[in-house]
Amino acid sequence: xxxxxxxxxxxxxxxxxxxxxxxxxxxxxxxxxxxxxxxxxxxxxxxxxxxxxxxxxxxxxxxxxxxxxxxxxxxxxxxxxxxxxxxxxxxxxxxxxxxxxxxxxxxxxxxxxxxxxxxxxxxxxxxxxxxxxxxxxxxxxxxxxxxxxxxxxxx
Numbered sequence: 713x714x715x716x717x718x719x720x721x722x723x724x725x726x727x728x729x730x731x732x733x734x735x736x737x738x739x740x741x742x743x744x745x746x747x748x749x750x751x752x753x754x755x756x757x758x759x760x761x762x763x764x765x766x767x768x769x770x771x772x773x774x775x776x777x778x779x780x781x782x783x784x785x786x787x788x789x790x791x792x793x794x795x796x797x798x799x800x801x802x803x804x805x806x807x808x809x810x811x812x813x814x815x816x817x818x819x820x821x822x823x824x825x826x827x828x829x830x831x832x833x834x835x836x837x838x839x840x841x842x843x844x845x846x847x848x849x850x851x852x853x854x855x856x857x858x859x860x861x862x863x864x865x866x867x
Contacts, residue, residue, distance in 0.1 A: 713754060713755050714752075715755045715756075716756060716757070717757060717759040718766070719759070719762035729758055729759045729760060730757060730829050731757050732827040732829055732830060733830050735827060735828070737827070738827055766826070772824070772826075773821070773824050776824060777821040780817055780818050780820050781818045781821070784815070785814065787814055787817065788814035791810035792806075
């Protein structure tokens with residue numbers, strides 16, 4: 713099994729590069745290629761010299777995934793609640809199509825999919841709910857300082 717860099721699409725020698733995580737999307741692509749008879753079964757890695765370029769692409773993918781999901785959620789809410797607020801009766805077909813449209817818009821982010829690295833999640837520190845709540849709560853203002861007592865002037 714050859715080790716291929718997903719950025720440069722060149723073969724990487726054994727022991728070099730960082731392997732990518734075999735997630736559901738990669739497994740689905742492998743399954744489809746297997747059924748079509750074009751599966752090469754390469755081990756996918758990111759070569760050391762292309763690691764910085766990979767990180768930029770991964771960051772861009774994550775941002776686009778958040779944007780697509782947010783737009784899809786807003787669109788579903790507008791298409792679902794908009795007619796209700798205007799006085800139209802509940803229509804299950806329009807709700808269904810709003811959900812389908814939202815899923816399709818969210819799935820658009822998969823067109824620029826960049827898989828994560830093996831063990832990348834372990835490096836990120838997991839925050840406790842208390843830490844998350846503390847970071848979201850407004851900062852406390854410092855207590856007002858007392859004015860300094862003025863010294864009496866000597867005569």
